Amino acid sequence: xxxxxxxxxxxxxxxxxxxxxPQIPPGPPPAPPVDRAELRARVxxxxxxxxxxxxxxxxxxxxxxxxxxxxxxxxRTFGDDAAIVGGFATIEGQRIVFIGHQKGAEVEENIRRNFxxxxxEGYRKxxxxxxxxxxxxxxxxxxxxxxxxxxxxxxxxxxxAEAIARSIMTMTALRVPVVTVITGEGGSGGALAVAxxxxxxxLENAIYSVISPEGCASILWxxxxxxxxxxxxxxxxxxxxxxxxxxxxxxxxxxGGAHTDPxxxxxxxxxxxxxxxxxxxxxxxxxxLAARHDRYRRMGTVASAGPVRRPRxxxxxxxxxxxxxxVPGRRESAGQGSTTTETASDDVESTxxxxxxxxxxx
Amino acid sequence: MPVNLPFRPRRDAxxxxxxxxxxxxxxxxxxxxxxxxxxVCTRCNHHFRLRASDxxxxxxxxxxxxxxxxxxxxxxxxxxxxxxAYPDRLTAAQATTGARDAAVRGVGRIGGQPVSVCVMDFAFxxxxxxxxxxxxxxxxxxxxxxxxxxxxxxxxxxGARMQEGTLALMQLARTCAELARLAGDGVPYISxxxxxxxxxVFASFAALxxxxxxxxxSLIGFAGSRVAAGTTGETLPEGFQRAEFLFRHGFVDRVVPxxxxxxxxxxLLRYLRPVERPTIVGVAEAVVTGDPLVEVAADRRNxxxxx
Numbered sequence: 046x047x048x049x050x051x052x053x054x055x056x057x058x059x060x061x062x063x064x065x066x067p068q069i070p071p072g073p074p075p076a077p078p079v080d081r082a083e084l085r086a087r088v089x090x091x092x093x094x095x096x097x098x099x100x101x102x103x104x105x106x107x108x109x110x111x112x113x114x115x116x117x118x119x120x121r122t123f124g125d126d127a128a129i130v131g132g133f134a135t136i137e138g139q140r141i142v143f144i145g146h147q148k149g150a151e152v153e154e155n156i157r158r159n160f161x162x163x164x165x166e167g168y169r170k171x172x173x174x175x176x177x178x179x180x181x182x183x184x185x186x187x188x189x190x191x192x193x194x195x196x197x198x199x200x201x202x203x204x205x206a207e208a209i210a211r212s213i214m215t216m217t218a219l220r221v222p223v224v225t226v227i228t229g230e231g232g233s234g235g236a237l238a239v240a241x242x243x244x245x246x247x248l249e250n251a252i253y254s255v256i257s258p259e260g261c262a263s264i265l266w267x268x269x270x271x272x273x274x275x276x277x278x279x280x281x282x283x284x285x286x287x288x289x290x291x292x293x294x295x296x297x298x299x300x301g302g303a304h305t306d307p308x309x310x311x312x313x314x315x316x317x318x319x320x321x322x323x324x325x326x327x328x329x330x331x332x333x334l335a336a337r338h339d340r341y342r343r344m345g346t347v348a349s350a351g352p353v354r355r356p357r358x359x360x361x362x363x364x365x366x367x368x369x370x371x372v373p374g375r376r377e378s379a380g381q382g383s384t385t386t387e388t389a390s391d392d393v394e395s396t397x398x399x400x401x402x403x404x405x406x407x
Numbered sequence: 408m409p410v411n412l413p414f415r416p417r418r419d420a421x422x423x424x425x426x427x428x429x430x431x432x433x434x435x436x437x438x439x440x441x442x443x444x445x446x447v448c449t450r451c452n453h454h455f456r457l458r459a460s461d462x463x464x465x466x467x468x469x470x471x472x473x474x475x476x477x478x479x480x481x482x483x484x485x486x487x488x489x490x491x492a493y494p495d496r497l498t499a500a501q502a503t504t505g506a507r508d509a510a511v512r513g514v515g516r517i518g519g520q521p522v523s524v525c526v527m528d529f530a531f532x533x534x535x536x537x538x539x540x541x542x543x544x545x546x547x548x549x550x551x552x553x554x555x556x557x558x559x560x561x562x563x564x565x566g567a568r569m570q571e572g573t574l575a576l577m578q579l580a581r582t583c584a585e586l587a588r589l590a591g592d593g594v595p596y597i598s599x600x601x602x603x604x605x606x607x608v609f610a611s612f613a614a615l616x617x618x619x620x621x622x623x624x625s626l627i628g629f630a631g632s633r634v635a636a637g638t639t640g641e642t643l644p645e646g647f648q649r650a651e652f653l654f655r656h657g658f659v660d661r662v663v664p665x666x667x668x669x670x671x672x673x674x675l676l677r678y679l680r681p682v683e684r685p686t687i688v689g690v691a692e693a694v695v696t697g698d699p700l701v702e703v704a705a706d707r708r709n710x711x712x713x714x
Contacts, residue, residue: 194629194630196629196630196631198643198644198647200629201628201629201630201647201648201652202644202652202656203656204614204657204658205610205629205630206609206610206613206614206628206629207614207615207658209610209611210579210583210609210610210611210613210614210615211614213579213580213583213610213611214583214584214586214615215587216580217580217583217584217587218584218587218588218591231573233567233607234567234576234579234606234607234610234611234629237576237577237579237580238610241580241584253573254572254573254576255567255568255569255571255572255573255575255576255607256567256569261569264569265489265490265569266489266490271489274489275489278485278487278488278489279485279487279569279572279573280485280572281572281573286573289485289572289573289574291573291574291577337584338584338588341577341580341581341584342545342581342584342585344538344574344577344578344580344581345537345538345541345542345571345574345575345577345578345581346482346484346538346574347479347480347481347482347538347539347542348479348480348481348482349478349480350478350479350480350507351478352477352478
C-alpha cells in the first residue's frame with residue numbers, strides 16, 4: 046500500500062479485463078512487508094483528521110476561495126436541508142454553481158446541520174441546483190464531506206434511496222462540467238450522490254469509503270473495535286483512492302492538516318479547481334458527457350472464468366437418499382470434484398437463512 | 408464410529424431437507440408443496456427468497472432464456488482481508504451456491520415480448536454488488552438500449568460489496584449512468600424489488616424503474632433498520648422498510664404477489680414498449696433523401712442509424 050502525498054496525477058484507468066485466466070485471479074502483487082500496527086496508526090490518523098471538527102467545511106472554504114457567494118435554499122418540494130448547501134459563487138473569475146455537504150463547527154450548529162448527514166430534501170435541493178446550472182450553462186463544483194446520508198426513519202419515508210439514486214443519475218447526464226472535491230469524509234452513497242464528476246479531486250487527508258470503518262468492522266469482524274483494521278483493508282485514504290483510479294488528483298494540505306491553515310488549504314484548492322474548470326469549460330457538452338460516461342464505465346475490474354459447464358442436475362429419489370444414509374462416505378463422494386459452477390445442492394435455504402443481510406450504512 | 412440407521416430419532420421427525428419452517432408463521436411446510444406453491448407459505452403467504460434460476464423460470468416464457476456474460480467472476484483488486492481473505496469468501500460462496508457471482512443476466516421473452524433481464528441472487532454473499540454485478544446490470548441496460556427491448560432488473564441484495572471498497576460504490580454511478588442513457592433513448596425499465604433490496608442497490612438502479620414493483624413483505628430500505636433505530640433512538644413505524652411501507656410512501660407502483668407476477672409483467676410490457684422515435688439527425692436525413700420516417704426508425708433499431 047502506498048502512502049504518497051504529493052499532488053499527483055492518477056495512473057491511467059484500472060485495467061478492464063474481459064478475458065483473463067480461469068479462476069479468480071490474484072489481486073495486486075503482495076505489498077512489501079509493512080509494520081501492521083504502524084500502518085494502522087497512520088491510516089487512522091487520517092480518518093481522524095478527515096473527521097476533525099475544526100476542519101474547514103464547504104462554506105468556510107468557499108468564503109476563503111470565492112467571490113460573490115450567494116447561497117440558495119430549499120428543494121421546492123418539502124423543505125431546506127441544512128446538511129447540504131448550494132448556490133452561486135465565482136472562482137478566479139469563473140461563475141459556478143456550488144453544492145456541498147455542510148457540517149457544523151460546534152455542537153449547536155452540528156445538530157442543526159445533522160452532522161452533515163443529508164435528508165432526501167438535501168439531495169433534491171442539489172438536483173434542483175444542478176438543473177439550474179444546466180439551464181444557465183454554469184459549471185458545477187461539489188464539495189463532499191459527510192459521514193453518510195441520514196439513516197433516520199423520516200428519511201426512509203421520504204425516499205432517501207430514491208433521492209440518492211436520482212441525484213447520481215442526474216449527475217451522470219448533466220450537460221455542464223462537474224468538478225468534485227472530497228474535502229473530508231466521503232461516506233458511501235450519501236457522498237456519491239453529489240460526487241459524480243468529470244474530475245474527482247481529494248484533499249490529502251480526505252477519506253472515501255463504501256461504508257464507515259466502524260460499520261464495516263461490525264459486519265465483517267463482528268466488533269466495531271476492529272474499525273482501524275477495516276480502515277486499512279478498505280484502502281480509504283486519498284492516496285489509495287488515487288491509486289485505484291477513483292480519484293484523479295490529490296491536493297496537498299498544510300502540515301498538521303487543513304484546519305491548521307484554512308487559508309493555505311483554500312488557496313491550494315482554488316488553484317486546482319480553477320485549472321480543471323479552465324480545461325473543461327471550453328469542451329462541448331457531448332464530449333464531456335461521453336468522457337464522463339467512460340470514466341465510470343471503466344470502474345470495476347472483472348475477469349472471465351471461461352465457459353460454464355452445465356451438467357444436468359438430477360433430483361435424488363427416496364432410494365438414493367436411503368442409500369446415502371446407509372452407505373458411509375457415499376454422500377461426500379457424490380457431486381464433488383468440479384471446481385466450476387453447478388455443484389449446487391438442493392437445500393441451500395438453510396445457509397441462506399444464516400446469512401444476515403449485509404447492510405451498508407448511510 | 409457413529410451408527411448409521413435408516414431411521415431418525417423421533418425428535419428429528421421433520422428432517423430439515425424435507426421440511427422448512429415458515430419464518431413468519433412457524434408453519435412446517437413440506438418442500439415439494441412449497442416448491443409447487445412458488446415458495447410462498449400456504450398458510451400466511453410469506454414469500455421465501457428465490458434463487459436466480461427459479462426467478463427466471465417463474466417470469467420468462469419457457470425455453471427463451473439465453474444467458475450472457477456467464478463467465479464473469481470477481482477480482483480482488485484491494486487485496487481485502489478481514490477474518491477471511493476475499494478470494495476465499497468468493498470460492499466458498501461459489502461452492503455453496505453453484506453460482507459465479509451474485510447476478511445472472513441475459514435475454515428472454517415474457518409473453519412473447521423480448522426483454523433484457525438481470526436477476527440478482529441473494530444466496531451469493533448476500534447478493535452484494537461488486538464489479539461483476541455492476542457490470543452485468545450495466546451490460547443488461549446496454550443490450551436493452553442497442554436492441555431496443557425493455558429492461559427488467561430483479562434486485563435481491565444487502566447492498567454494495569464491502570470487499571471491493573469504493574470500486575463497489577462506483578457501481579452505483581456506473582449503473583445509473585447507463586440507465587440515464589436508456590431513458591434518454593426511450594427504452595423502458597421495470598425494477599422488481601424482492602427480499603431484501605437495501606443499501607447501495609436500492610440507492611441506485613433498483614429505485615429508478617419507470618415502473619417499480621415489489622414482492623409482498625420484502626425488506627426494502629436504505630439504511631439497516633437497526634442503524635435507523637440505533638442512531639436516532641426512535642421507535643420505528645409499523646412495517647418499517649417493508650414493500651407495503653414503500654408503497655404507502657409512494658416509491659413503489661405495485662406490490663405484486665408471486666402468483667400474479669408473470670401475468671402482471673406481461674400486461675405491463677404491453678405498455679412499456681420502446682418508442683420508435685427518429686433522432687433529429689434522422690429526421691434531417693429523411694427530409695433530404697425523402698425517406699419515410701418509418702425507415703429511419705427501422706435503421707435506428709437495427710443499429711444503422713445515428714447513435
